[in-house]
Amino acid sequence: MQLQEISKPITIGHTRTCECSPKHINCLTAKEWMKSQIAVWEFFYEKRDIRNKNIHPAVFPISLPSKCIGLFTHQGELVVDPFVGSGSMLVAAQDLGRNAVGFDLKEDYVDFSNSRVSEGITDSAQQRAICDEAMNIPEYLDDGIVSLIVTSPPYANLLNRKRKNKSKHGNLRKDEHYLKVQQYSDDPRDLGTMDAKTYAVTLGEIFEGLLPLLKPRGNCVINITDYWWEGKRIPAHVYVIEAMQDAGYELRNTIIWDRRNIVNKVGIFGWPSNYITLTTTFEYLLHFWKPLE
Numbered sequence: 114m115q116l117q118e119i120s121k122p123i124t125i126g127h128t129r130t131c132e133c134s135p136k137h138i139n140c141l142t143a144k145e146w147m148k149s150q151i152a153v154w155e156f157f158y159e160k161r162d163i164r165n166k167n168i169h170p171a172v173f174p175i176s177l178p179s180k181c182i183g184l185f186t187h188q189g190e191l192v193v194d195p196f197v198g199s200g201s202m203l204v205a206a207q208d209l210g211r212n213a214v215g216f217d218l219k220e221d222y223v224d225f226s227n228s229r230v231s232e233g234i235t236d237s238a239q240q241r242a243i244c245d246e247a248m249n250i251p252e253y254l255d256d257g258i259v260s261l262i263v264t265s266p267p268y269a270n271l272l273n274r275k276r277k278n279k280s281k282h283g284n285l286r287k288d289e290h291y292l293k294v295q296q297y298s299d300d301p302r303d304l305g306t307m308d309a310k311t312y313a314v315t316l317g318e319i320f321e322g323l324l325p326l327l328k329p330r331g332n333c334v335i336n337i338t339d340y341w342w343e344g345k346r347i348p349a350h351v352y353v354i355e356a357m358q359d360a361g362y363e364l365r366n367t368i369i370w371d372r373r374n375i376v377n378k379v380g381i382f383g384w385p386s387n388y389i390t391l392t393t394t395f396e397y398l399l400h401f402w403k404p405l406e
């Protein structure tokens with residue numbers, strides 16, 4: 114496909130189309146709001162989710178951005194995903210009648226994302242993916258129009274090693290992905306090629322550039338996990354919180370994504386001398402907002 118010619122800033126809707134009271138931060142009823150007060154969230158993959166690692170190696174379920182969009186936006190408002198991958202956030206935004214833009218370095222992912230939402234675009238809400246690096250997003254959007262940023266950036270260089278399948282069933286361990294490196298690209302701008310510290314600095318620079326695009330008290334949810342690297346625990350969520358605070362965001366909520374329903378049955382690790390928990394059993398959803406000036 115040809116590289117897109119895009120005139121900047123892009124034209125996209127960002128104002129409420131619902132009848133909610135101006136004081137409300139979302140269209141939820143009190144009952145729906147109460148359900149979201151629990152700080153441990155669980156999601157299920159559905160048929161539309163992309164589970165084929167040849168299409169994209171690391172997608173979140175559509176229900177994850179759906180929940181965030183429902184909590185932090187009204188119908189018609191604008192959502193941004195700076196690392197849109199296979200476009201799960203765009204699908205969620207389309208379901209909920211929100212405008213949405215996603216960005217990704219990799220053209221294949223952008224084309225795939227656009228193909229997932231192209232049929233459902235309406236006059237009241239548009240969803241699209243753009244091929245560019247996250248650092249350039251401020252060129253595409255006017256200041257103060259984004260209600261929510263929701264994203265799962267690469268988890269630093271976590272994928273940048275040979276995959277060892279952890280299933281306790283020997284026959285599942287050596288599937289087509291066994292010992293393959295599943296990183297997104299070799300592009301030096303790809304956050305998935307960076308060690309954790311460089312990653313945090315770069316992520317901070319990207320989000321500093323995104324801050325002016327958010328409305329006052331606009332929200333931002335980042336999905337991240339800690340991980341093991343060469344026998345050491347990497348507290349990536351701490352690095353991300355620090356980078357975001359340095360970039361001017363205020364941390365509001367730390368939510369645990371309980372992934373025990375997703376993890377395959379696994380073999381034994383570390384026994385009997387080295388206690389290690391399974392990184393894959395939970396991830397963080399870090400909620401920030403843009404403070405009032």
Ligand SMILES: C[S@@+](CC[C@H](N)C(=O)[O-])C[C@H]1O[C@@H](n2cnc3c(N)ncnc32)[C@H](O)[C@@H]1O
Nearest residue numbers: 172173196198199201217218246247297303304
């Ligand atoms: C964890 S994936 C996102 C997956 C997405 N949430 C989904 O459900 O499909 C992270 C994405 O960030 C992209 N990426 C990495 N560095 C980037 C950068 N500097 N600018 C834009 N995209 C980048 C990768 O190509 C990858 O698709």
